[in-house]
Amino acid sequence: MAGENQPPDEWETHPGRTTEESAAERDLDVDVSKSILELQPVFEAIAHPRRRYLVYTLAEETKWSLEDLATKLAAWETDTEEENIATLTREEMYTSLYHSHVPKLVDLDVIEFDATTETITPGPHAIQVLTALEGAGGSLDNRQEEHARSEFDREDTR
């Protein structure tokens, strides 16, 4: 039984939105299946650790050259300073990104890739994937999150 101590329902505190709500309720079936469908790109995007790293970098900077991204991800994955990444290691990462993970994320609308300038920018689904990564937190690769967080902290203190 709903007593006075119950928190007020979100919708009741915003009476102006009740029409939207009932419209949403009428379309409930559609909305549910839509939201489930929208999770698919999220799961596929984060299924590979390298793609999780890539999406993390988009939280830091919204525009990356593939070359810079390859260097950064190689540094993260091998826990090495960026300036110490060997050319071969960077070329391996670049190849893996260019021929596999970048087109995959483009397919999933998580990133956009300009093939002429080889620049990566977030796509329509980037926010969803980032949110999922942040929510999943410790259950993902801990070291990976640590790397990403230490970068955010550095940004904050600038």
Next chain:
Amino acid sequence: MTSSNDHTDDGTKLAQDGTEPDDTDMTFVAQAHYERESHRDLTTEIIFAIADAADVAPVDIKDPPLYEAVDIAAIEDGFFGPKVAGKTRDSEGSVTFRYNQYHVEVGSDGWITVSEPAEYEDLPDPE
């Protein structure tokens, strides 16, 4: 010059004609071995082998992205995938696909073989 031997009595082409492109002489060009524990993923190993065959740097192999040519993730899962519920799902055999003029074969033993039709051998490099 056409030979009547190419056709059966009712005019249909003999089956062997249907496999024509694969029947041309193939020349082995390069080989690489993929280790599932390697830091190089299968995509990278294949592109490095193709670069070796083409005698260019791997980062200069651009068009098309391998992703557009073949489903590497499926090959990786089928041949080198992780165990599922304690059981291996490794298949045995090989997959062959075209990448530009190259024929690339990936075996379940991890060997990647790059060949090209013999007719390409004597062609000058495109300008």
